[in-house]
Structures are given as C-alpha cells and as structure tokens.
Amino acid sequence: MKITRRTAIKSLAAASLAAPRLFAQRPIPRNAPNILFIMTDDQRKDALSIYGNPILKTPGIDRIGAEGARFDDFFVTNSLCAPSRAVYLTGLYSHMNGVTTNGFGDPFRNQGGLREDQETFVSLLHDAGWYTGLIGKWHLRSLPAGFDQWAIFPGGGGPYLDPPMNANGVPLRMRGHSDDIVGDQTLEFLDKRxxxxxxxxxxxxxxxxxxxxxxxxxxxxxxxxxxxxxxxYEDRLDTDALRRARMAIASMPDFKSTDKDFNYQALVKNYYRTLLSVDENVGRALAALDKLELASNTLILFGSDNGFFLGEYGLYDKRLMYDPAIRVPMLVRWPGRVQPGTVDSSLVTNVDVAPTLLEIAGIPVPPWMQGTSFLPLLERKLVEWRDAFYYEFHEYPDYDHCARKHRGLRTEKWKLIEFWEKPVEYELYDLQKDPDETKNLASSNPRMVRELKSRMEALRRELGAVDPPGAVPAVGPCTPGAR
Ligand SMILES: [Ca+2]
Structure with missing residues (x-):
C-alpha cells in the first residue's frame, strides 16, 4: 500500500489518541485559540430563546450569544443534512465539494459522500498542530478524515436511545439518550485531550x-x-413544486394521525423537547470550560445544518428555499475578541465558516475556498460584504419528500427561485413587503425575474456551477397532488 501523508497521519492517530505532533508545518501561533463548534441537526433559527422564542427556554445556548455575537441573517446554501455539513467543512458549495445529496436519487452526481482526501478546515487545523476531535452526527458516508479522535453515530444520526457508535473504527453500543452521550463524551474529551x-x-x-x-x-x-x-399555517403556494412535495403535516406518518392540528402540536412539542437536552448539555460543556479555565481562550460557535418548517404553508421538513428552511442560528463567543451583545444582520452563509475559522487560527485560507471570512463582522469592523447569495438543492426524486431540484438568489429584499428542470418554474418574493413569502410575483414582475436571473447566472459562473448534461424532466415517482 502506498503510504501517503494523510494515511500516515491517520494510522498514527489510530495508534495513539495522543499522537505526537510530527507534521506541524509552522509553529502554532502564541495564544492560538481552542475551537468548540457545536452543531445541531435541523434546528431553525427561532428555536432558541435568544432569538425570541416565546415557549422554548434555552439558557445554556443563549449564553454563547449573550456573551458574544448573534447573527440574525445566517443562511445555509443547501438545506439538507449531509450537503450542508460538507459545505461547512470545505468552504465550497455543494456543486464543488461533490456532496450534493444525502445519497439518494441523483444519478448525475457523486454518491460517495465527502472524499477522504478533500481538505477541510479540520484537516488544515490538524496539519497546523491543533488536536482535532469529532463527537456525534457525521453523515458524510466516508469515514472522518483529519481528526485525531472521533466517535460518530451511524448514517444520519442513529436512534435517540442507546445508539451504536463507531469510535476510531471500533464499534460500540452506548446507553442513554443521544444528547447526553454527546455531552458526556465532550466532557471526557476536554478532560483528557x-x-x-x-x-x-x-x-x-x-x-x-x-x-x-x-x-x-x-x-x-x-x-x-x-x-x-x-x-x-393555512397558506397554499400554488406551484408545481409544492403540489409534488410530500411534506404536509396533515399526512405525516409520525404521530399515527391525519389530524393536522394534532400532528402540529405533537411535532413542535417533541422538536422543542429534544432541544431541552441539547441546551442542558451545552450548558455542561460551557461549565466545564469555565472549570478547566479554558473559557477565555476558547472560541465557541453554535450553529445548525439547516432550518425546518414548523407548520409554515402546512409543511414540515426543510429542502425548499423558503426562509424557515434556510435560515439557521449562529452564535459565536470569543472572550476578548468578540464584544458581548454583538448583533449582526449581514448575509452570512455556511460557506463562510471554514475560511473564518482558518483566519482566526492564523492559517492561510486556500484560494479555492469559496466563502469569505466573517472575522471582520465579529470584530465589528467596517467591511464590504455581499448583498446576495446563491442557493442550490439537488435531491430529487428522493425516497420520501419529492422536493424538486431548484436554485436561487436571495438578497435582502428579493428572492428568486428557479426550478430548472421541466416544467421550468420561477418564484419571486419581495421579502420586505412579504416576509412570509406568500405572494409569488414571478408572473406580475418579469423584469425583476430577468434581472435577478442574470445576477444569479453571473454568480453561478463565478462559483463554477454548470448544469449536469442533458437536464431531464422532473419525472419519477413524485406526481403532483400526492402529498
Ligand atoms: Ca439536518
């Protein structure tokens, strides 16, 4: 077997969890910060009390934003688990990092998950001397690369109770609730690193x-x-895409009921209940950082891989480019560098996280990364920032939800959505006059559709986005009206 540098690093890491730092390319900067990146799965922005939720109380997580910065317009560029996670890790859009879907249904794209030789902010920090760990959900099909130690749940996250885990290649069966296991292992990591x-x-x-x-x-x-x-809750957007999508709360099978209101109450309450155990375990991690006297030199990020519909347009799930599904929380605490109470409403996305963490660590950002470091926003510096971002969704037809492939451009005022396969469809929303996105203006304002489409095409060229060969009609098992 050819021993490459990365396999050598991996075997060392497997041989000893505290592998010696043989491959650091340059001295670690003095006072280099520790980084704790906390991520939840499918958490929409307003499912936190710091963002104004009137019912759910999350003091553990809120503390990060209150003692640091809160981003109010933070978005994901692909509202789906594996693709969004790959974007966070690589600083590349889905069409560039190859993880365009969770692994279902797209015959044109790489189905293999994240390539193990793909550089990520993790592998770059690892190579620069950081001790790197991963606990919990992974979902990228290939095994984690660039980590000194990892323990992951299977597939998309495994069962909540007594989940199996794979820890550095060793299968384990855990006991207890998933969130408590992640909390326990975090404390152990902090103690034994x-x-x-x-x-x-x-x-x-x-x-x-x-x-x-x-x-x-x-x-x-x-x-x-x-x-x-x-x-x-009662709005119905009259589009081909929504007639096909199978995401209606009224017909979700989870609560064995076809009563929409019953399902809605059960869905939201259980969604919130699972966040209570996240909040408790985040609180434990913060307390441990205090106790170990690490808090002052540890940067904490709290974010989510995608948002979620909780009843908007009668829907659950994510995928579609409406704000509840693409907007996520982002809280950042970095004592001494980020002023407590900082609030930012620039259009920041998951593509920007990898370059930000590299800049914070003093590591050069590779020129191929497509995001922009938001460190200047964290430090409240005046900086030119983007006024629009690109969104893409590829998983159609998937096994369940039938959300058509689409892409779009979102500015502070406008949103254009393009379903590029036949039947081609456009949606246009004026987010200032209609923040709930209930009035599709595409047919009444064709001039604005053309203008935004031309901006989107320019951005797509810049981002290296090309159509797969022979765009096909949106056929498959997803017939309109089946939801
Ligand atoms: Ca997710």
Missing part, C-alpha cells in the same frame, strides 16, 4: 432531527401548552 496544544472539537447533536424522541426527563415538557400557529 493533550494539554500541550490547542484543540478543535466538533460537538454534533442529533437533536432536533426526526424522529424527535425526548430524553425521559423532558417527556412531559410543554404539556398543557397550546403552541401558537404560524401565520402561514
């Missing part, structure tokens, strides 16, 4: 992903509370 160098830890919760099994102690939270309905 090598103390002679900074660490990077990805703390990846499965919550609040389907099938929403709360920890026993939170099973009865929100009992007796009537969750208010979103304004668009």
């Amino acid at each position: 090598p103390k002679d160098r900074p660490f990077l830890l990805l703390m990846n919760f499965k919550s609040p992903h389907r099938n929403w099994v709360p920890a026993k102690r939170f099973e009865n939270a929100f009992a007796g509370i009537d969750i208010p309905l979103p304004r668009t």
Whole structure:
C-alpha cells in the first residue's frame, strides 16, 4: 500500500489518541485559540430563546450569544443534512465539494459522500498542530478524515436511545439518550485531550432531527401548552413544486394521525423537547470550560445544518428555499475578541465558516475556498460584504419528500427561485413587503425575474456551477397532488 501523508497521519492517530505532533508545518501561533463548534441537526433559527422564542427556554445556548455575537441573517446554501455539513467543512458549495445529496436519487452526481482526501478546515487545523476531535452526527458516508479522535453515530444520526457508535473504527453500543452521550463524551474529551496544544472539537447533536424522541426527563415538557400557529399555517403556494412535495403535516406518518392540528402540536412539542437536552448539555460543556479555565481562550460557535418548517404553508421538513428552511442560528463567543451583545444582520452563509475559522487560527485560507471570512463582522469592523447569495438543492426524486431540484438568489429584499428542470418554474418574493413569502410575483414582475436571473447566472459562473448534461424532466415517482 502506498503510504501517503494523510494515511500516515491517520494510522498514527489510530495508534495513539495522543499522537505526537510530527507534521506541524509552522509553529502554532502564541495564544492560538481552542475551537468548540457545536452543531445541531435541523434546528431553525427561532428555536432558541435568544432569538425570541416565546415557549422554548434555552439558557445554556443563549449564553454563547449573550456573551458574544448573534447573527440574525445566517443562511445555509443547501438545506439538507449531509450537503450542508460538507459545505461547512470545505468552504465550497455543494456543486464543488461533490456532496450534493444525502445519497439518494441523483444519478448525475457523486454518491460517495465527502472524499477522504478533500481538505477541510479540520484537516488544515490538524496539519497546523491543533488536536482535532469529532463527537456525534457525521453523515458524510466516508469515514472522518483529519481528526485525531472521533466517535460518530451511524448514517444520519442513529436512534435517540442507546445508539451504536463507531469510535476510531471500533464499534460500540452506548446507553442513554443521544444528547447526553454527546455531552458526556465532550466532557471526557476536554478532560483528557493533550494539554500541550490547542484543540478543535466538533460537538454534533442529533437533536432536533426526526424522529424527535425526548430524553425521559423532558417527556412531559410543554404539556398543557397550546403552541401558537404560524401565520402561514393555512397558506397554499400554488406551484408545481409544492403540489409534488410530500411534506404536509396533515399526512405525516409520525404521530399515527391525519389530524393536522394534532400532528402540529405533537411535532413542535417533541422538536422543542429534544432541544431541552441539547441546551442542558451545552450548558455542561460551557461549565466545564469555565472549570478547566479554558473559557477565555476558547472560541465557541453554535450553529445548525439547516432550518425546518414548523407548520409554515402546512409543511414540515426543510429542502425548499423558503426562509424557515434556510435560515439557521449562529452564535459565536470569543472572550476578548468578540464584544458581548454583538448583533449582526449581514448575509452570512455556511460557506463562510471554514475560511473564518482558518483566519482566526492564523492559517492561510486556500484560494479555492469559496466563502469569505466573517472575522471582520465579529470584530465589528467596517467591511464590504455581499448583498446576495446563491442557493442550490439537488435531491430529487428522493425516497420520501419529492422536493424538486431548484436554485436561487436571495438578497435582502428579493428572492428568486428557479426550478430548472421541466416544467421550468420561477418564484419571486419581495421579502420586505412579504416576509412570509406568500405572494409569488414571478408572473406580475418579469423584469425583476430577468434581472435577478442574470445576477444569479453571473454568480453561478463565478462559483463554477454548470448544469449536469442533458437536464431531464422532473419525472419519477413524485406526481403532483400526492402529498
Ligand atoms: Ca439536518
């Protein structure tokens, strides 16, 4: 077998969890920060009390934003688990990093997951001397690369209770609730890590992903509370895409009921309940950083891989380019560098995280990365920033939800969505006059459709996005009206 540098690093890491730092290319900068990147699964922005949720209280997570920065317009460029995670790791759009879907249904694209030789912010920090760890959900099909130690749940996150794990190649069966296991292992990582160098830890919760099994102690939270309905609960967008999509709360199988209101209450309550155990375990991790006197030199990010519909347009799930599915929380605490109470509403996306972490670590950002470091925004520096971003979704027809392939451009005022396969369809929303995205202006304002489409095409050329050969009609098992 040919021994490449990366396989050599991997075998060393496998041989000893505290592998000596043989491959650091340059001295680690003095005071180089530790990085704790906490990620939840399918958590929409407003499912936190720091973002104004009137029912769910999340003091553990809120502390990160209150003692640091809160981003109000942070978006993902592909609202789906594996693709969004690959974007975060690589600083590349889905069409460039190859992880365009969770692995279903797209005959044109790489189905193999993240390539193990793909450089990520993790592998670059590792090579620069950081001790790198990963705990929890991974979902990228290939095994984690660039980590000194890892312990992952299977597939998209495994079961909530007594999940199996794969720890550095060794199969394990765990006991307890998924979120508590992630919390316990985080504390163990913080305690046992090598103390002679900074660490990077990805703390990846499965919550609040389907099938929403709360920890026993939170099973009865929100009992007796009537969750208010979103304004668009009864709205029906009259588009081919939504006639095909199978994402209606009224017909979701999870709660063995076809009563839309019953399903809505059960869905939101269980979604919130799983976040209570995340919040508790984030609180434990923060307390451990305080106790170990690491807090002052540890950068914490809290984010999510995609948003989620909780009743908007009568839907659940994500995928579609409406704001509830593409907007996510992003909180950043970095004592001494980020002023407590910082609030930013620039259009920042998951493509920007990898370059940001590299700049913070003092590592040159590779020119192939497509995101932009938002360190200047964190430090409240005046900086020119983008006024639009590109979105893409490729997983059609998938095994379940039938959300058509689409792409689009979102500015602060406008959103253009293009379903590029036949039947080709456009949606246009004025986000300032119609923030709930209920009035499709595509046919009444063709001039704006043309203008935004031409901006999107220019951006796509810049980002290296090309159509797959022979775009095909949107056929398959997804017939309109089946939802
Ligand atoms: Ca997800």
